[in-house]
Amino acid sequence: MAPQRDARRYAFLVGTAEGAALRAAHEWAFGVLSATDRAAVVAAVQDHTMAGIRLTPDDIPALARLVVAAERRRSGQVLESLPTSLQVRVHATVVAAMTWDEAAYAAWEPPADGAEDEVPPRDRGWDSIDDHQVYRFTHHSQEVIGGSQAVFRRRGG
Known part of the structure; x- marks a missing residue:
């Protein structure tokens, strides 16, 4: 139950929190992770975005910036591709690092699953x-x- 709760809270924070605070929370979360775990996150960023080619596991601020940008663009894009145990740890650490308005969280509904980018009309x-x-x-x-x-x-x- 706690991992699902943290995943929902993480999605709420990605959608509503200020960018600088969210980046700082991710920096703190990635700083707690081991170098091998950060390497897995770097690989996920490189696989799912067109950025981070020269990114290393030791460049924590850049890693946090890219993960926040990718997650804001499409929630779950990077973190859902990580192993479940690592994903749960990142969610829990980011959620623990931030504060939020409980009333706003209680009224918040996550975006519908399967929401895709708008498809351009077919060329005739x-x-x-x-x-x-x-x-x-x-x-x-x-x-x-x-x-x-x-x-x-x-x-x-």
């Missing part, structure tokens, strides 16, 4: 270019500047 190819806003603007501008002779027109049919 060249058939839809006449409906494209930039194309229409450019076409109209060319027609105004150079007359109807200056505008490329698609053949019908």
Whole structure:
């Protein structure tokens, strides 16, 4: 029960806490971990973000900054890929390092699982270019500047 409670509190803190305080709590948590555990976190950061290529387990402030940024972007992105025992220790240590408003936490609901990034609409190819806003603007501008002779027109049919 305690690991689930700490995971929920950790998600609350990632979503609501001030960035500097959250980074400081992560720095403290990573400072408590062994070098091998920090190496696992570094590997997770490198696997799940496009950053931290030169990051070492001894660069705790940079590690904390990257983990906070990744977790804020997509909650659980880095830490859920860690071994469960390490994940539980990081959650518990970060939660212990911070204070928060219990009333706000009680009213807080975590984001729905499976919330993905917004998917762009499917491209319909060249058939839809006449409906494209930039194309229409450019076409109209060319027609105004150079007359109807200056505008490329698609053949019908």
